[in-house]
Amino acid sequence: MKLTKAQYEEIAGFISTLKPTRQCMKKLKERFPHLSQSTLLSIFSQEYQKLIKRTHARHHDPDTLEFYYRWYLHDIEADPTVPVLLNLAYEVGFSPALIARMVLERFLQDQDGQPHTKHVLNSMLREPSLIPDAILANQVQQCIINDCCNGPLVDCIKHAIGHEHEVLLREKLMEKNLGFLDEDQLRLKGYDKTPDFILEVPAAVDGQVINWIESKASFGNESSHCMYLQEQFWSYWNRFGPGLVIYWYGFIEELDCNQERGILLKDTFPTDIVTLSS
Known part of the structure; x- marks a missing residue:
């Protein structure tokens, strides 16, 4: 699901009034019933991590x-x-x-x-x-x-969810008969920083050419997306050309502003993806 920056800030503002208990998710769902539980949890976790960073030194x-x-x-x-x-x-x-x-x-x-x-x-x-x-x-x-945002249990859950969505993306690529190389295969070829999948034949989404796809089992907010751009996405672009990032739990729509520079954002696997050879 795509949200405007104003919609996201409304949610973030409401989260700032909540104590970090498991009951807060019920309150979030009641306040924003049109959003999925997964999207709300991802946004809550991100906003809560900001609070942790701000107050870490004091505690x-x-x-x-x-x-x-x-x-x-x-x-x-x-x-x-x-x-x-x-x-x-x-x-x-x-x-x-x-x-x-x-x-x-x-x-x-x-x-x-x-x-x-x-x-x-x-x-x-x-x-x-x-x-x-x-x-x-x-x-x-x-x-x-x-603790719904920190600790070893949460880390295990996040890892499992991330892996689940990578498997889902792999299945979608196979359904479309799109040849690809995954991270493990790319590392064997000597690459260090790699996206989740490199397409063996470039494809097109919304008229934009893509050579790689990255899966993010989270909501794409401004701070996380800027970090990913600096630490991952532009590196992928430099090495492999334009690509697609899928934020499975949605993103702030104003962040999808780099299409002309070669980075496209989606909140689901695109139905109109076609190979350039088809």
Whole structure:
């Protein structure tokens, strides 16, 4: 689905009034019933990541971290059955998974007298049963499960969704009898930065020639699209010529302004795609 910049800003403005709980998706759907759940979740996640970046330094200040840790110790001693870390995250307006990581890191330092490596922390967050404290392990697990934008569970879901849409795109290309090379095949040929698929024979969409197609299982907003342009799309254009980007969950329509320069945006696989040899 395509949205105007004004429509997107209306959604982003509404998101800024919500606390990052799973119930917020219900409120979003009620406010914008014409948008799919997947599109709303993608937009919410992107806007929430902006908030996390803006407030990251404040929450990771040593004094603030120590305050959070003492908060946890105090409340967990009063009642270890209460979701203390989750409530703490909601109270301060920060990611539950990141709050859990901060407190876990501080706990381990308290236990061993020295910081632990990222590998150890990531392992414990992926598998909380590795945490050497059953109560904290349960608290961390609650945060991971209830964080809809951050954490190892969300990372796995995003990876699976991205792979699912790449498979869908592959199937669409095969249905159209379009020959292609995928990322793995291109890397074997020595390419480092590659789109998802290179067409062996150029095709045309809306009268525009394309040589490659990139799948994005997300909504294309201004900040993410500008980043992709700089880090990926223009590199693809330099190496392989013009191409097509599919934002499966929609994009801001004003961003589709580079067609003449060789980058076309769509929110679904185009039905009118034809090979130049047909």
